[in-house]
Amino acid sequence: MDPAVTSAPSGSRVARGSRRPRSTRPATPPVDYVLIGGGIMSATLAVLLSELDPGASIHVFERLPEPADESSNPWRNAGTGHAALCELNYTPQRADGSIDITKAVAVNEQFHASRELWAHLAGTGAIDGEDSFLSPVPHMTFVSGQDGVDYLRARYEALSAHPNFADMEYSEDLGEIAEWAPLLAAGRPADGPVAATRVRSGTDVDFGRLTTELFDAARARGATVHLGQEVRSIRRCGPGWRLTVRDRSWQTIGEPRTVDARFVFVGAGGGALRLLQGTRIPEIRGYGGFPIAGQFLRTFDEDLVARHHAKVYGRAEVGAPPMSVPHLDTRVVDGRTALMFGPFAGFSVKFLVHGSMFDALRTVRLHNVRSMLSVARDNLDLVKYLVKELIASPAARLRTMRGFFPAATQEPWTLINAGQRVQIIKPHPTKGGTLEFGTEVIASADGTVAGLLGASPGASTAAFAMAKVIKTCFGDEHPEWVERLHEIMPSLVVAGDDKRKDPAKPAGPV
Numbered sequence: 001m002d003p004a005v006t007s008a009p010s011g012s013r014v015a016r017g018s019r020r021p022r023s024t025r026p027a028t029p030p031v032d033y034v035l036i037g038g039g040i041m042s043a044t045l046a047v048l049l050s051e052l053d054p055g056a057s058i059h060v061f062e063r064l065p066e067p068a069d070e071s072s073n074p075w076r077n078a079g080t081g082h083a084a085l086c087e088l089n090y091t092p093q094r095a096d097g098s099i100d101i102t103k104a105v106a107v108n109e110q111f112h113a114s115r116e117l118w119a120h121l122a123g124t125g126a127i128d129g130e131d132s133f134l135s136p137v138p139h140m141t142f143v144s145g146q147d148g149v150d151y152l153r154a155r156y157e158a159l160s161a162h163p164n165f166a167d168m169e170y171s172e173d174l175g176e177i178a179e180w181a182p183l184l185a186a187g188r189p190a191d192g193p194v195a196a197t198r199v200r201s202g203t204d205v206d207f208g209r210l211t212t213e214l215f216d217a218a219r220a221r222g223a224t225v226h227l228g229q230e231v232r233s234i235r236r237c238g239p240g241w242r243l244t245v246r247d248r249s250w251q252t253i254g255e256p257r258t259v260d261a262r263f264v265f266v267g268a269g270g271g272a273l274r275l276l277q278g279t280r281i282p283e284i285r286g287y288g289g290f291p292i293a294g295q296f297l298r299t300f301d302e303d304l305v306a307r308h309h310a311k312v313y314g315r316a317e318v319g320a321p322p323m324s325v326p327h328l329d330t331r332v333v334d335g336r337t338a339l340m341f342g343p344f345a346g347f348s349v350k351f352l353v354h355g356s357m358f359d360a361l362r363t364v365r366l367h368n369v370r371s372m373l374s375v376a377r378d379n380l381d382l383v384k385y386l387v388k389e390l391i392a393s394p395a396a397r398l399r400t401m402r403g404f405f406p407a408a409t410q411e412p413w414t415l416i417n418a419g420q421r422v423q424i425i426k427p428h429p430t431k432g433g434t435l436e437f438g439t440e441v442i443a444s445a446d447g448t449v450a451g452l453l454g455a456s457p458g459a460s461t462a463a464f465a466m467a468k469v470i471k472t473c474f475g476d477e478h479p480e481w482v483e484r485l486h487e488i489m490p491s492l493v494v495a496g497d498d499k500r501k502d503p504a505k506p507a508g509p510v
């Protein structure tokens, strides 16, 4: 038996799923770090911890038979290396018409931090070179109509003045746009106002492949990745935590086991909210989740693939969640190139693709009912939008695609399921609750448990998010780790979001 995982005595309180084990005596010596979930976040944290704390025991638990089979699977996300080169939601327009680029600069730096980490790991031979999971694909934004053109021009002027975006190109000439991305122009009337920007240095990232490489690197340094093992509960146990783990493989179905840990990271994607609620840390009170399902259209048609080499983002419909704005993407997975269009959003009560119809219901608590009800009340446009998307016919989806690719036809495209996003419902002192579209690290005051909620900018900023977990939970005790992160990823300094555990202390680099 794995020394870190102990069978719960049959008939014990833990085995019966009682809410709090009486005994706080560890069944076996606690492991140093338990990471829940086999996606890009846990993989990134596992490799960072193995670098900062060599020799420590690191155990990852994933409920599915393979890692990276929820949102980090390459066909469940769009693989955009989000660097704010093409996504309009990072550059809101102020009331005076000017463009706020603060968020765009932060996201750009956060993606740079990821690339610095990958380059560092490839440089030490821990993972393959970037070309095993990253492909250069230009990032474009395309708009039509005078409003859209005016906004895009203002955005281009604001962004291209910043050194990180200096290589952005802009055009209102359909002929030139056709040279950048022929499908956008094919069959489009020549008289309407259109505009596009292009950044040639954009990227497509196979986060599934990257996740696997990161776990391999962590394993090579002694970490253990347990597959088919579902964490059912996390309870306080002395200074650390006791986890109940169920083996989902057919041999041992139903046999719960326990593992004690000094530190727990909940990187369970859509499963994170419920597990964090189970810890009963006050920091999670009031939080809820709003699930948004998704689908993509995908084609491997050689002619179409040959005529489009870009990720093209447009403007959001009224009520559309920012990261569900459809885009026409070149996608490279396992050396094969496809085009993807989507995601089409929809409502689902599941929090994971491989989840349960009761996922949403199981996260309703007395302390989050108010925030959830206020979000339902204040986001009717979003609800209308999701219902419309949910009942959209194939013809309606084709019409949406024709906004980007006017000559599109139905035949070469197949509908596939995207990952499930769980947007954060956050408590708000006056409104009751707000719907957030970002990512948020939740950590206990003593830094022994942390988790990640939310969906975007997502995988692209995993290095930044996990550096933040390390700084929040270990920064006081191990300032040298923060220094080391800073050496590996110099962009962390400018990536922003320096929310410190103790604001009285001087700002650290993360």
Ligand SMILES: Cc1cc2nc3c(=O)[nH]c(=O)nc-3n(C[C@H](O)[C@H](O)[C@H](O)COP(=O)(O)OP(=O)(O)OC[C@H]3O[C@@H](n4cnc5c(N)ncnc54)[C@H](O)[C@@H]3O)c2cc1C
Binding pocket: 036, 037, 038, 039, 040, 041, 042, 061, 062, 063, 064, 067, 068, 069, 070, 071, 072, 073, 076, 077, 078, 079, 080, 081, 082, 207, 229, 230, 231, 232, 267, 268, 269, 270, 271, 272, 275, 294, 343, 352, 418, 419, 420, 421, 452, 454, 455, 456, 457, 458, 459, 460, 461
């Ligand atoms: C439609 C869509 C498009 C996206 N496009 C992009 C994009 O273009 N670029 C980008 O950077 N990001 C994108 N994202 C976001 C990105 O995919 C996610 O942010 C990222 O994959 C999340 O990684 P994770 O490790 O937190 O979660 P996941 O990859 O979902 O992994 C969580 C894992 O935890 C496991 N788990 C859950 N509960 C338990 C439990 N109790 N015990 C054990 N294991 C458990 C799950 O099985 C899963 O494997 C997109 C997401 C979606 C849904």
